[in-house]
Amino acid sequence: MTASKGLEGIVATQSAISSIIDDSLTYVGYDVDDLAENASFEEVVYLLWHQRLPKEDELAELKKQLADNMSIPQEVLNHFKTYPIGDVHPMAALRSAISLLGLYDEKAEDMSDEANYEKAIKLQAKVATVVTAFSRIRKGQEPVAPKAELGYAANFLYMLTGEEPEEIAIEAFDKALVLHADHELNASTFTARVCVATLSDIYSGVTAAIGALKGPLHGGANEQVMKMLMEIGSEENVESYIREKLDNKEKIMGFGHRVYRKGDPRAKHLRAMSKKLTALRGEEKWYNMSEKIESIVTGEKNLPPNVDFYSASVYHSLGIDHDLFTPIFAVSRMSGWTAHILEQYSNNRLIRPRAEYVGPGMQKYVPINER
Numbered sequence: 437m438t439a440s441k442g443l444e445g446i447v448a449t450q451s452a453i454s455s456i457i458d459d460s461l462t463y464v465g466y467d468v469d470d471l472a473e474n475a476s477f478e479e480v481v482y483l484l485w486h487q488r489l490p491k492e493d494e495l496a497e498l499k500k501q502l503a504d505n506m507s508i509p510q511e512v513l514n515h516f517k518t519y520p521i522g523d524v525h526p527m528a529a530l531r532s533a534i535s536l537l538g539l540y541d542e543k544a545e546d547m548s549d550e551a552n553y554e555k556a557i558k559l560q561a562k563v564a565t566v567v568t569a570f571s572r573i574r575k576g577q578e579p580v581a582p583k584a585e586l587g588y589a590a591n592f593l594y595m596l597t598g599e600e601p602e603e604i605a606i607e608a609f610d611k612a613l614v615l616h617a618d619h620e621l622n623a624s625t626f627t628a629r630v631c632v633a634t635l636s637d638i639y640s641g642v643t644a645a646i647g648a649l650k651g652p653l654h655g656g657a658n659e660q661v662m663k664m665l666m667e668i669g670s671e672e673n674v675e676s677y678i679r680e681k682l683d684n685k686e687k688i689m690g691f692g693h694r695v696y697r698k699g700d701p702r703a704k705h706l707r708a709m710s711k712k713l714t715a716l717r718g719e720e721k722w723y724n725m726s727e728k729i730e731s732i733v734t735g736e737k738n739l740p741p742n743v744d745f746y747s748a749s750v751y752h753s754l755g756i757d758h759d760l761f762t763p764i765f766a767v768s769r770m771s772g773w774t775a776h777i778l779e780q781y782s783n784n785r786l787i788r789p790r791a792e793y794v795g796p797g798m799q800k801y802v803p804i805n806e807r
């Protein structure tokens with residue numbers, strides 16, 4: 437038995453949800469470029485859950501179900517109020533809140549297909565409320581209730597700020613949600629599948645996935661990208677900052693990918709959005725710095741940007757707090773996690789790989805006073 441470090445190149449499951457073949461990403465056979473230009477996030481959610489695009493009435497029904505399920509129990513809001521202000525990362529709050537939501541769902545342990553689908557809807561609806569309510573409560577503001585007439589992306593921005601967002605912000609945010617919705621067997625989705633393959637419940641699976649997404653080698657990279665941009669501060673400093681990092685063999689956040697070699701197809705959409713939004717806000721420097729970083733890292737290391745790189749300046753331009761970038765990734769990826777969990781349940785087998793043992797050979801127990 438020989439281990440593949442990081443399970444590189446191991447095909448661990450079959451899935452009909454999304455695929456990466458020859459550096460192209462498709463959701464159920466639809467190119468992500470096509471979906472990013474044409475589909476709403478709700479259509480993509482339906483696509484991932486049902487493996488087909490919704491008809492008009494089906495989309496309307498899903499939108500209603502999401503709007504109807506957005507409220508979260510007062511107990512979860514009260515819980516946020518007990519956290520030490522400023523000390524709790526929103527991903528830790530989200531991880532705890534999703535777990536807590538399971539306690540208030542009378543169907544949490546109901547493993548029927550209908551109950552699991554209902555829970556997927558509830559999770560997708562409530563994750564937006566959890567992230568926005570936590571953000572407001574930690575600033576001493578009251579949570580804002582969603583508006584039934586707004587779509588998912590618009591409602592998120594509305595619940596975050598208390599103001600109806602501009603059309604351009606809704607469009608950009610909706611596209612970002614589409615682009616982050618699913619990604620084959622990434623670390624957090626794999627985590628979710630491993631968890632529920634023991635026939636544990638969907639809240640456990642999603643809670644585990646949030647924990648995996650939080651790390652800076654995965655979803656946590658988008659917050660780190662913005663931190664880096666802030667540290668660099670101006671275009672003149674890019675060259676020396678990046679070259680020093682590369683010379684010290686440090687990783688540049690937002691670059692590289694386990695699967696893509698030629699480049700992440702999502703990055704070009706986010707690059708274009710970053711260019712447009714930073715210009716609109718009169719803050720071109722974030723885009724210009726990002727472009728310069730890209731040219732150095734690509735030139736020196738042949739590492740293209742991934743989805744996390746330009747999403748940082750996009751979210752910053754939308755006025756979003758930097759530590760909410762990864763929770764927003766989770767808001768979108770909830771659709772992929774829940775789709776994969778439902779798929780795992782539908783054709784389950786315990787996921788239990790082997791380890792290549794590299795410890796000492798056989799040893800004989802030595803009594804404690806003789807060691």
Ligand SMILES: CC(=O)SCCNC(=O)CCNC(=O)[C@H](O)C(C)(C)COP(=O)(O)OP(=O)(O)OC[C@H]1O[C@@H](n2cnc3c(N)ncnc32)[C@H](O)[C@@H]1OP(=O)(O)O
Binds near residue numbers: 654687690691737
């Ligand atoms: C949504 C997402 O999860 S997308 C990924 C988000 N994560 C990041 O942006 C963090 C930065 N990137 C990375 O750490 C990596 O590229 C990963 C984790 C995404 C993929 O990593 P892996 O396939 O495991 O590659 P690994 O980390 O082994 O790196 C291979 C080589 O490329 C180098 N490398 C990889 N990424 C980077 C980077 N961002 N900056 C500099 N060097 C890098 C490594 O140092 C290593 O070099 P070496 O062979 O000389 O030691």
Ligand SMILES: O=C([O-])CC(=O)C(=O)O
Binds near residue numbers: 622694
């Ligand atoms: O697939 C991966 O390894 C990481 C990634 O890009 C994602 O989850 O979107």
